[in-house]
Amino acid sequence: MAIDHLDGRIILLLAREPRIGVLEMSRRLGVARGTAQARLDRLQSNGVIRGFGPQVDPAALGYPVTAFATLQIRQGQGPDVRAHLATVPEVLELHTTTGTGDMLCRLVARSNADLQRVIDRVVGFDGIVRASTAIVMENPVPLRIIPLVEQAAEET
Amino acid sequence: MAIDHLDGRIILLLAREPRIGVLEMSRRLGVARGTAQARLDRLQSNGVIRGFGPQVDPAALGYPVTAFATLQIRQGQGPDVRAHLATVPEVLELHTTTGTGDMLCRLVARSNADLQRVIDRVVGFDGIVRASTAIVMENPVPLRIIPLVEQAAEET
DNA sequence: CGTATCGCTGAACAGATTGCTCATTCAGAA
DNA sequence: TTCTGAATGAGCAATCTGTTCAGCGATACG
Numbered sequence: 319m320a321i322d323h324l325d326g327r328i329i330l331l332l333a334r335e336p337r338i339g340v341l342e343m344s345r346r347l348g349v350a351r352g353t354a355q356a357r358l359d360r361l362q363s364n365g366v367i368r369g370f371g372p373q374v375d376p377a378a379l380g381y382p383v384t385a386f387a388t389l390q391i392r393q394g395q396g397p398d399v400r401a402h403l404a405t406v407p408e409v410l411e412l413h414t415t416t417g418t419g420d421m422l423c424r425l426v427a428r429s430n431a432d433l434q435r436v437i438d439r440v441v442g443f444d445g446i447v448r449a450s451t452a453i454v455m456e457n458p459v460p461l462r463i464i465p466l467v468e469q470a471a472e473e474t
Numbered sequence: 475m476a477i478d479h480l481d482g483r484i485i486l487l488l489a490r491e492p493r494i495g496v497l498e499m500s501r502r503l504g505v506a507r508g509t510a511q512a513r514l515d516r517l518q519s520n521g522v523i524r525g526f527g528p529q530v531d532p533a534a535l536g537y538p539v540t541a542f543a544t545l546q547i548r549q550g551q552g553p554d555v556r557a558h559l560a561t562v563p564e565v566l567e568l569h570t571t572t573g574t575g576d577m578l579c580r581l582v583a584r585s586n587a588d589l590q591r592v593i594d595r596v597v598g599f600d601g602i603v604r605a606s607t608a609i610v611m612e613n614p615v616p617l618r619i620i621p622l623v624e625q626a627a628e629e630t
Numbered sequence: 631c632g633t634a635t636c637g638c639t640g641a642a643c644a645g646a647t648t649g650c651t652c653a654t655t656c657a658g659a660a
Numbered sequence: 661t662t663c664t665g666a667a668t669g670a671g672c673a674a675t676c677t678g679t680t681c682a683g684c685g686a687t688a689c690g
Contacts, residue, residue, distance in 0.1 A: 321535060329528055336526035341676060350639045355678090366534040370492035372485055373524040374619045379477060379626045386542075386571065386578055388608075400614040407625045412615035415542065417608035422542055423615070426622065452544075452573035458556040459568035459579070463530045466582065469563045470535045497647060506668045511649090 321366065324349070326471025328357055329367065333464055336370060381408070381426040383433050384454040387440060388419035395445025396420070402443045408436045419450070477522065480505070482627025484513055485523070489620055492526060537564070537582040539589050540610040543596060544575035551601025552576070558599045564592045575606070 321329075327347055331338065338346075344354035361367045376384070391399050396414070403409045403423060412423040425440065427433035433453070441449045477485075483503055487494065494502075500510035517523045532540070547555050552570070559565045559579060568579040581596065583589035589609070597605045 329530060332528045336528070339676060351677095352640085353638055356637080364534055365531055368529040368531050370526045370528055372488045372492070372526055374485060374623060375521055375524050376619065376622060378520055378522040379622060381622065381626075384569070386569070404615050407621035409615060410619065410622070411617040412613070413540070413542070413610045414612040414614065415608035415610055417606065419608070422608060422610075424617075450573065452571035452575070452578060454569045454571055454578075456570040457568070458570065459560050459565060461567040461580075463532065463566065465563035466532060466535060466537065466566070467530060470537075495647060507648095508669085509667055512666080 320474070321467070321470045322474045323471050325357060325361060325366070326467055328354070328361065329467050330464065332367075332370075376410070376426045381428055383427040383430060384457075385425045385427070385433055385437075385451050386454070387423050387425055387437065387449050387451045389421040389423065389441070389446055390448040391420040392445045392447050399443060399445045402445075403440065406436070406439055409440065425451075476630070477623070477626045478630045479627050481513060481517060481522070482623055484510070484517065485623050486620065488523075488526075489623075532566070532582045537584055539583040539586060540613075541581045541583070541589055541593075541607050542610070543579050543581055543593065543605050543607045545577040545579065545597070545602055546604040547576040548601045548603050555599060555601045558601075559596065562592070562595055565596065581607075 324347065328343065331343060331346060340355050340358065341351055343358075344351040347354060376382075389399070399421065400412065403412050408425050408427060410424045410426060412421060414420060415422050423440070425433070425436055427436045430453070437449065437451060440446075480503065484499070487499060487502060496511050496514065497507055499514075500507040503510060514523075532538075545555070555577065556568065559568050564581050564583060566580045566582060568577060570576060571578050579596070581589070581592055583592045586609070593605065593607060596602075
């Protein structure tokens with residue numbers, strides 16, 4: 319589970335050139351192929367690397383609007399609300415949280431007008447008491463993991 | 475930019491078995507290799523598929539705590555705050571939003587105690603007026619895109 | 631001080647895949 | 661009718677993968 323420097327370089331390399339093969343990877347890293355192979359296998363079975371699924375851009379799919387909704391749930395309705403939200407394609411992720419709201423979810427929509435439809439569908443469910451939505455205008459830091467990987471690799 | 479049914483199946487297939495090759499892909503889809511190749515190339519140059527970077531699990535890296543922080547920024551300090559947050563590895567993403575706060579960011583930390591350190595580092599910056607944090611307890615719907623891809627592929 | 635274990639190395643081999651090109655067919659647009 | 665874009669099926673050289681092997685240095689342990 320601890321990430322050493324070589325592991326860090328492997329992840330970095332894969333992040334930059336994902337379609338690279340193990341052989342080419344070993345060359346870049348200056349290690350034997352077996353080593354690169356073994357490290358990569360270990361990172362994957364560790365769960366550090368979950369997979370290499372395609373990163374799809376919702377905007378390119380026709381959903382350029384992103385929003386975050388904070389939801390307040392009626393006592394005991396949590397499981398039902400979760401199940402409900404899981405059926406809405408525009409709900410990209412859902413968290414239960416401490417603090418002001420009970421849940422936080424990320425939404426996408428085709429337009430600001432369409433966002434209204436999505437929100438109606440999301441909150442149009444009995445267990446949801448209140449919802450407050452924040453529309454994303456800019457995304458100065460897109461979802462990233464590299465800096466964290468680098469930090470984790472340093473602390474060896 | 476419009477996604478047809480075949481494109482949808484390509485993305486679905488890649489999501490399930492990311493390390494699959496183009497040849498095997500064409501076999502599964504029942505099309506010629508060149509077709510699969512061309513479609514995949516198009517999806518990538520379209521920007522629909524951004525890439526195949528490794529999906530790294532922060533928890534496996536030693537950062538099991540996730541939180542969302544809503545920030546209020548002093549007028550005109552936006553750019554400085556953005557730059558500041560970009561330098562913090564534990565800030566995984568940052569959005570500017572409408573609504574209550576001015577910015578929303580996703581944080582990770584090694585523990586609840588460590589989260590305090592991270593928050594101090596995040597808000598210990600002049601331009602930030604106020605911050606309210608919601609700690610994630612559960613993640614009923616992890617970040618996903620498949621349902622949306624399926625919906626987009628249907629609407630052909 | 632021996633000894634076992636572990637990770638890394640370098641090499642080898644057959645089988646499969648990739649990148650690329652070509653000629654052909656088909657369907658919709660002009 | 662003619663043109664253009666997309667898909668097909670085929671072929672080839674170069675490369676990579678999966679796998680196995682033996683050797684080597686470092687570390688842990690009795």
